[in-house]
Amino acid sequence: MEKILEVQDLHVRFTTYGGTVQAVRGVDFHIHKGETLAIVGESGCGKSVTSNAIMRLIPNPPGKITKGKVLFKGQDLTKLTEKKMRSIRGVDISMIFQDPMTALNPTLTIGTQLVEGLKQHRKVSDSIAMKKALEMMQLVGIPNPEERMKQYPHQFSGGMRQRIVIAIALICEPELLIADEPTTALDVTIQAQILELFEKIQEVTGVSIILITHDLGVVAKIADRIAVMYAGKIIETGTKREIFYQPQHPYTQGLLNSVPRLDTKGKLQPINGTPPDLFSPPLGCPFTSRCPLAMEVCNKVYPDSTRLSDSHAVDCWLQDERAKKLLATMVTNKR
């Protein structure tokens, strides 16, 4: 399968009055054509910064991509001029933001905001732009599109607004859609509708989707592969099956235990503690202070990535032979 996007060793820093925030610290992942990749992790772990970095939308100052590559169809986006980058934004890669209540400009009509991108990138006539906009409105499931195009954002509900945001993102037929917590601000029932919409869109247009969320429940429905993020790093990646049924990283296991599921009845266990301060992230595994299986080595050295299958990789010292011995002794001791 063709890799449409590949992120290699991405580092992002913010220079603030309080010090330097190392928000993203060496992230690697890729996404294939027509696939849905979910990036999951607690709030503040660097998911939004990662997606903004792909789009080169990190505010500078204070933020900067200090290292790494973002290869979109083989082309390194971090090296492009701002002008070239603008011709990619909204055309090849689109983005959807968390809060549909604030993502639309309150003073412009929906129609204006819909066709704006199309008119900028493809020099089309008004009538063609309008036709395309109507098509998109229908695709995302907005009734009476002709009439609603003339209305303002405040005349729409949250769910409807998110549908419009999706329509805006798709109007230039991008190959990659980055959705940053697209359902977090919505009611549960509407969340489900929006997720269904994503599935439908992927079917119709074949777009690749990076779905960012802190909620594994959302992922379960539509992701093909999952990348788990913690303190600015991706600590485990795998197919949906691998992550849900053979999670290897204690953090991934913790996340799964804190999500209501059908097979683990009762017992919901939130992960204790808080993530480390990204002003001075620890040398070793950042999960050490919260990890129930932490060893002395964890605090000292960051674990290398261990490949478990073509698709499954994990950064954890428990994969080391010596740790496996230690685990075995613990199990026998318990007996």
Added chain:
Amino acid sequence: MKSNQHPHHIAAKEQIHDDWFRWREKDKSEQEQVSRPSLSYWKDAWRRLRKNKLAMLGLVFLIVLIIMAIFGPILSPYEVNKGVLSDQYQAPSSEHWFGTDSHGRDVFTRTWYGARISLFVGFMAALIDVTIGIVWGGISGYKGGRTDNIMMRIIEILYGLPYLLVVILLLVVLGPSLSTIIVALTVTGWVGMARIVRGQVMQIKNYEYVLASKSFGTKTSRIIRRNLLPNTMGPIIVQMTLTVPSAIFAEAFLSFIGLGIQAPYASWGVMANDSLGAILSGNWWTLFFPAFFISFTMFAFNVLGDGLQDALDPKLRK
């Protein structure tokens, strides 16, 4: 801390000892590190304010001004309103630090005397505004419903009245004096404060309601004391720092159109107005000192108000 930023400090694979593979003891210090000590609201605000150099400049200036307003006239050997005509228009010298005016009066003495008046007018106006504002806004916000509706409509109408024109009208009728000026300035001045207080009260009510419904129990009063009260005090304090200079400006403005404070008082506005003609004849100091102090006082309050706003804004808290 610095070394963390350089990955080459991480030990190479060979350096990893086998005996590091043992379970890790949780040490206390680490866990405490997780919950950073939260500074108290006021300490935090003060720390932020102190970093703002302009605001601190304003604060220091105002403190010095207040001290001089109290002690300046006492220290000076001259009287405020008694001048020696033969000493008319003396340039600043070791005898008359700020020179003398058309009546031979010592400008230095009159400047501090003027500070008294200006600061008194400013602070009294702010104080009365706050008092009325808290009562009106408090009742309006607390009662809510119809009462609130009516009280807010009244405010809306008063807000539309041209402030200085009403003040002028009142002073024409009441005759200008220290107390009538303060009264006139506060007749419509409290409206802004009442709006702010109302907003804050409604917020507190909201929190109380939320907290009560979630039965947080004993924590409620603590939360109100620790978080809410300081947060609601912020906007009120900021509004006060803006009321004082606008009252000082209004007083000076009124002096200019002949409705200023009458002798024996000497406000900065009166001094400036009296010396308008004088500067054209080269006696710049008679205008310079009152003008400088009016402007710098306004400046000081403005930058202090800005600084306080930034320092007290809970949104910016990290």
Added chain:
Amino acid sequence: MLRYILKRLLIMILTLWIIITLTFVLMTSIPGSPFTSDQTSNETVQQNLEKHYNLDKPKYMQYLLYLKSIVTLDFGPSIKQPNQTVNDLLGRGFPISFELGIVTVIVAVISGITLGVLAALRHNGIIDYLAMGIAVLGISIPNFILATLLIQKLAVDWEIFPVATWASPMHMVLPVLALATGPMAIIARLTRSTMLEVLTQDYIKMARAKGLAPWKIIIKHALRNALMPVITIMGTLLAGILTGTFVIEQIFAIPGMGKYFVESINHRDYPVIMGTTVFYSAFLIIMLFLVDIAYGFVDPRIKVTKKEGE
């Protein structure tokens, strides 16, 4: 929208009524009536006054007839200037004051917005500090002090501009500068802070994610939203500029309504004070109303009433 306009209209009428009533109550409560002969020695003036204020009629009739005279735009006679009415003074002075005011508003709005936008776009840069420095000074230095400074330096010392009066565009420069600096500073600060806030909004990020050009984002998406708060303070600024003309006209010897007004205050020419206050208040209140309506047209949340989608 119609509801909004009607509500504003009602508030405007109430405010107007309050100010008219207030002037009447205050003036008639002045000890030893402001309209009696110790204020004037002139027979005809006395007669004019009695006629205009219906001093022979009972109080409530005086009030009603006063209301009527104001509604018909008759602001009464002057005491100190025989055979002059407030309307005469307004006819002569107001056009000049209006000219001064309008030029000031235009200068203040254009320069204030420009300065604020530049400062926000170069946040924490040199332009930002410079603009905010100018703004803080502009807010701190009262217009009458600025006016005297300008006269002293630019007119007397350097002789670039004429000292006073109102004859040519050159005569306008200094008074407009003195009057516009304060409002300009306020607009600049407000524009900067709202612009900074708007620039962090999601819809700006969204516009960038669409690949729009920066200037398009600023003009189409940011500026419009950032300027809405500026519209809301226009009423207050207009009031400030209007009262500012009182002192500025006095200092620059401009024969506008403000100058007549200050003279009437100094001479305690009560009918003129009263008439001018009512006229100016009405002017401001109507301006405030128009500003509110303008705001309604710019803000779609007021222009279009909400219709739920789901």
